[in-house]
Every structure is written in structure tokens, then in C-alpha cells.
């Protein structure tokens with residue numbers, strides 16, 4: 001059922017009298033199953049919208065609107081499509097008891113893949129889903145391939161019924177759908193020759209596969225460590241070599257690198273990150289591919305707009321993954337703002353020390369790191385560690401951390417956001 005959560009004041013929908021709680025039934029006689037149906041079927045300038053009001057009255061609106069005028073409706077959140085796999089490395093198994101409830105949802109939803117760039121395996125598609133992807137031309141899709149060999153992929157996904165991925169992608173590609181893909185590398189399963197074959201198969205699909213990210217498996221101390229282990233430095237290095245072999249070829253033949261190792265892969269391998277220009281506009285930066293180079297470049301370009309913080313002392317809290325890269329970034333930021341910066345790398349006591357990304361740090365880690373640290377004028381915390389509703393992964397609120405910290409806090413994704421805001425304050 002598709003229901004209205006909110007209506008923008010003075011919007012077309014509020015003028016029509018649509019209110020929160022209204023059920024959206026059909027557009028031009030077609031049933032509305034979810035937000036995709038609504039968005040695509042309401043894209044025309046004129047259509048018939050059939051609704052049921054909270055009082056149970058059914059109304060049909062004959063809607064005409066100038067091109068681009070939004071309806072002003074926010075829908076209730078969609079129910080998430082559940083995953084049909086049971087990967088040994090699933091992040092859900094890596095959660096400790098008591099983690100945020102949403103972290104226990106194994107989602108595998110092609111709709112969110114299209115809308116938000118979430119990776120999906122496409123193993124749970126029904127014929128109706130395939131038809132919708134084609135009808136609505138949901139492109140690009142973000143697809144977790146992991147291995148193009150069907151048997152290896154079934155083993156990785158722990159799903160004996162997973163369809164072969166290449167024919168699936170090829171069928172979609174023949175209708176113009178494009179993909180960003182990723183390979184999560186699990187040592188002894190899909191590295192070495194399997195990785196080589198997967199990259200060769202994906203590369204052979206031509207421009208249907210826009211980019212490929214190669215990411216090391218991420219485990220926590222709660223993961224199924226009897227079944228899966230992290231890459232060694234040498235294994236990560238071999239994966240980097242494979243990536244760079246293909247990216248060199250792709251750059252020569254297609255003008256872009258096409259395949260990219262994630263920052264974690266380079267860190268694991270102990271190799272320097274490629275230069276910013278090798279990331280071709282950072283198509284998978286949200287997937288941790290090139291995030292460091294992206295940040296460094298941004299600080300450099302925006303140095304003129306950062307606050308003058310001469311004489312101030314700023315503490316930067318981050319995860320251990322970024323800590324080794326911070327000195328170079330902070331040197332630039334310090335020279336622009338005049339402040340002195342100090343970085344504290346927090347260990348993840350919630351997921352365990354193998355989880356080093358800042359975004360998964362629990363509130364408790366910040367609480368402990370900031371407690372009693374006098375002498376700072378400001379502390380920057382990674383914005384990605386806090387949900388939209390202001391809580392960390394362990395359900396501790398930002399407000400709670402702010403209450404006990406001895407200095408003002410700012411959330412920051414990029415330094416330039418927080419220090420730009422300081423300049424404006």
C-alpha cells in the first residue's frame with residue numbers, strides 16, 4: 001500500500017486537499033505498488049490519480065500541471081526487499097547484539113540500487129521486477145557481482161539458487177541498462193584467477209559496465225571468522241596488481257580506468273593511493289573508492305573559503321583507516337586556517353579493531369575520547385557516523401556526546417563543510 005506521509009504547504013497536492021494518510025491507489029488505472037510506480041506513472045503533465053482519503057472516501061483527481069512542477073507529496077518509507085543470500089561475510093552477522101535495529105536488515109533491493117546507489121545482487125528478482133527494470137529503464141544499477149563464475153558466486157552468496165549473473169546483466173544490457181559493479185574479494189574464493197576472470201568478463205561487456213570497484217572483504221570480530229578471513233597484505237597487493245593491469249588497459253583502450261581498487265584495498269596492501277586524476281571523477285567514491293584523494297583535492301580547491309582560525313586548537317576524531325592519511329590533509333588545512341590540528345584515531349570497540357572506517361564508530365568511542373580533553377576550541381567528528389536522526393551506530397545520541405564533551409563539536413564530511421561553517425558563524 002502506498003500512503004502519503006507528508007504534503008508540502010502551498011503545493012499542488014495541498015491545493016487539491018491531499019493530506020497525510022491518504023492512500024494512493026492508481027494512476028491512469030494502473031495500480032501503484034511502490035514509490036517507483038508513483039514516480040514513473042506521475043511523471044506526465046496530465047494523469048488521473050485515484051486515492052482513498054483517511055476517512056475512506058475514494059476520489060479521482062484529474063491532474064494537469066506545468067512541466068517540472070512537483071506534486072509536493074512525500075511517501076511513507078517503502079518496505080525493503082529482503083535478501084535471499086547468506087554470505088559468510090555479511091555485515092549483519094558482523095553486528096554486535098544491541099546495534100541499531102536497521103543494521104540487522106539484510107536488504108537486497110534493486111529499487112534502492114537505482115535510487116540511492118545501494119549495491120544489489122539481483123538474486124531475488126521476480127519476472128515482475130525484471131519487467132519493471134526494463135519498462136522504467138532503471139539505469140544505472142549498482143550490482144554486487146563478486147564473481148562471474150556462477151558456482152563461485154553461489155558459494156560466496158551461500159545461495160544455490162542464485163542465477164548466473166552474466167546472462168542476467170547481458171539481458172538487461174541488451175535493453176540499454178547500464179551498471180556500476182563491485183567485487184568484494186574473499187581470499188581463497190574469488191581472488192587470483194577468479195578475480196582475473198571476473199574482470200575479463202565484465203570488461204568484455206563493453207560500455208554496459210560503466211565501472212567496477214574491487215573491495216576487500218570487511219569483517220568484524222563478530223563475523224563468521226571460522227568461515228571467512230581478511231586478506232593478507234600480499235593478497236591485497238595481488239588484487240591491486242590485477243586492478244591496475246585492467247585499469248591500464250582500460251585507460252589505453254577506453255580513455256578511463258574503468259576498474260578501481262577501494263581505499264581499504266590500497267591500505268591493506270600498503271600501497272600508495274593512485275593520483276586524483278586516476279579516479280576519473282570518483283564514480284564510486286560512496287563505495288570507499290578514492291575517498292582519500294577526493295578529500296585532499298577538495299580541501300586544496302576550497303582553501304580560500306575556510307575559516308580563519310588563527311590561534312585556535314582543533315581536535316579531529318576519525319577512524320584508524322583515515323588516521324595515517326590525516327597528517328597530509330591537516331597540514332594543508334592548518335596552513336590555510338592558521339589553527340593547530342590534532343588527530344585522534346579511535347578504535348572501534350563496538351565492531352572490533354578490524355573495522356577502521358570512521359562511519360562505523362560508535363558514540364561511546366567519541367564519548368570516551370573527548371572526556372577530559374581540555375584545551376581544544378573545537379572538535380570535528382565524522383558526519384557519516386551519525387544517522388539522520390542524530391544517533392550513532394550504538395544508539396547513543398550526538399546530543400549526549402555534546403553534553404559531556406569539554407569543547408564545541410561540529411560534524412564534518414569533508415573539513416571544508418565544518419570549517420566553512422565556522423567561517424560563516
Ligand code: SF4
Nearest residue numbers: 083085086087090106
Ligand atoms: S547479499 Fe550477502 S552481504 Fe548483502 S545482505 Fe545479503 S547476505 Fe548480507
